[in-house]
Structures are given as structure tokens and as C-alpha cells.
Amino acid sequence: MSVTSRKPVHLALYDTFADWETGHTTAWLARVGYEVRTVAPSAVPVTSIGGLRVQSDLTLDELRPEDSSLLVLPGADLWDTSDDLAPFARTARAFLDAGVPVGAICGATAGLAREGLLDDRAHTSAASEYLAATGYGGGGRYVEADAVTDGDLITAGPTEPVAFAREIFGRLGDVFEGKKLDAWFRLFHDSDPAAYEALNS
Template sequence: MSSSDTRKPVHLAVYDTLADWETGHTTAHLARAGYEIRTVGPSREPVVSIGGLRIAPDLALDDVRPEDSSLLILPGADLWDTGDDLAPFARTAREFLDAGVPVAAICGATAGLAREGLLDDRDHTGAVSFYLAATGYGGGERYVDADAVTDGKLVTAGPTEPVAFAREVFGLLGVYEGEVLDAWYRLFHDSDAEAYAVLQKADAL
């Protein structure tokens, strides 16, 4: 959509042990592009990130509907690998994808989606192939050894690729395109000074 006041919010999942460094590029530049960022917790009770940041969620997961959202972002967290506490977030991701609303998952969240069966029939990536294979999922043949992957409305990335993750989200939502998207990635991933001029000209900084 062309006007920020007609865009639906972007929903960022937050939960204890979330990897707070993985989504910063994504949410910062989406906010600058006019998207409202709304945090979604298991409840409205505060959560604490792996970096010790205390976050009071704007919404509880039960209150989130795909039709009210532009995108659901699922960060990594230790809790993805220590039990089923975050499984409701993967089920919500299914609801979003079924409704044609984008989902972006990074790091441990990709394992959550794998357990939910959402990667069985979609190209995807993650930390490493054997990390996802350990979930017992059926999508091993669709694993792509890349920094980030978009298949339809789903973006996936490994824990070391927050910039590539953001790039895929921006491309999917049409925030940046073409040479501007490429320049954004070159600036923030490669520290390419020449990319700065492209972004400055496009008013994309």
C-alpha cells in the first residue's frame, strides 16, 4: 500500500529468551517506512530477551488476527528448542500463511515452523540443515543453503543473517526494490560506501 496510514501493523513476536539482535534492522526500517510495529507476547505480561531487555507486549497472541496484520515476525529464542512453550506462535504462523499474510522467521523460529509442518512444502533455510532435520520434519529436500530464503509469503533465515533477513522482508513487502534494495543490503551487510549515495538519492536511509 502506498500510504502509511492505510498500512496494517507489523506484528513482532516477543517471548522470554528472544534473540533481540535478530530483528532490529527489519523493524527499524519498516517503522521508518511507515509501518506501526506492535509486539505480541504469550500474554500481556512482560518478557525478558536473551540480552536482558524487558518488553511489555502490546498484545497477547490470542488477540492477533491475520486480517489485521501486514506481517508476523518470529525471532529466535532458546525456548524454541527447550519445549513446546512457543508452539502457539508456530500455529499462529500457520493461520497467517493460510490467510495469505506474510510470516518471517529467523533462527530457532525456523525449527518451530518445521515442527508445525510449515517447511515441508516450502523452500527455506535456517541455522544449518541438520538443525532442522533434528525436528523430524519432512522438508529436508526443500532446505536451501543460503543466507535467507523467500518462498511465497514465507521468509526464513539463520541466526547470523539479520541483514539478509531484513532484505527479504523489505523485498516481500515492497518497502525497497531493485537497486535500492540491493544498495541497502550492500551498505548494511558489506559496509559498501558507494551504496550510501543510492539510498540517499532514494530517501531510503
């Protein structure tokens, strides 16, 4: 796929979003030529859990799966304290129904669990107990792993932004090839200096 033919990647943003969880993903996707566009509930700026105030590129009601390569949902306090972010989970369902990948990390996995999107897909999160508290029906599909890909759905817990990015890169298939993806992960996850040469060779 050429750079010019790639559709944008969409990063969901909402108040209290965890700004550290998607940095590896968006930075490297941008570096290889993806346009990263941000999506918020409305045109009002949102504030991250780290105090970053962000004006989004578009609103959620303007987002369509057919215009996107990927939807990324970061964690946020709001996933667990209100139903405000339920529309993002419903949008994730529309993306998956359309065959467009969705990546969810940390609290976003609970939002997808409440939407029923984890009932029939292998997945992970912060802990199995965390998702069980949502009352979802997918406990038997929970995997104790850093990050999990099942078809078009990628999930990860809050301490695994690098593994989350690796799974997204692997699913998209045009970010790093073969051994370079492994080298990228070893460099940024394991601090393996030998991986630097492999990544840049």
C-alpha cells in the same frame, strides 16, 4: 499503498527472544511508516536473551491475520527447550493460510518445521542438520542461503539479520524500490560505502 492504509507489522516476543535478529527489520519498517506492534504469550512482560524486559502491545490470542501486514518470529532458546512457543507456530500457519507473510529466523524456523510449515516450502535456517533434528519432512526443500523467500514465508539463520530484513522488504514491496533495496543490503551487509549514495539519491 499509502502509509495510512498499511496494516501494522507484528513482532512476536517471548522469554529468551534473540533481540539482535529483528532490529534491522523493525527499525526500517518503522522508518518508512509501518506501525510495529509487539505480541507476547500473555500480558506479563518478557525478557530477551540480552536481558531486555519488554511489555508487549497485545497478547497472542488477540492477534488476527486480517489485522496484520506481517508476522515476525525471532529465535529464542525456548524454541528448542520446550513446547511453550508452539502456539506461535500455529499462529504462523493461520497467517500463511490467510495469505499474510511470516518471517522466521533462527530457532523460529525449527518451530515452523515442527508445525509442518517447511515440508513443502523452500527454506533455510542455521544448518540443515539443525532442522533435521526436529524430524520434519522438508529436508529436500532446504536451501543453503543467507535467507530464503518462498511465497509468503521468509526464513533465515541466526547470523543473517540483514539478509532476513532484505527478504522481508522485498516481499512487502513498499519499503525500498529496485536498486535501493540492493544498495541498502550492500551498505548494511557488506559495508560498501558506495551504497550510501545510491540509497540516499
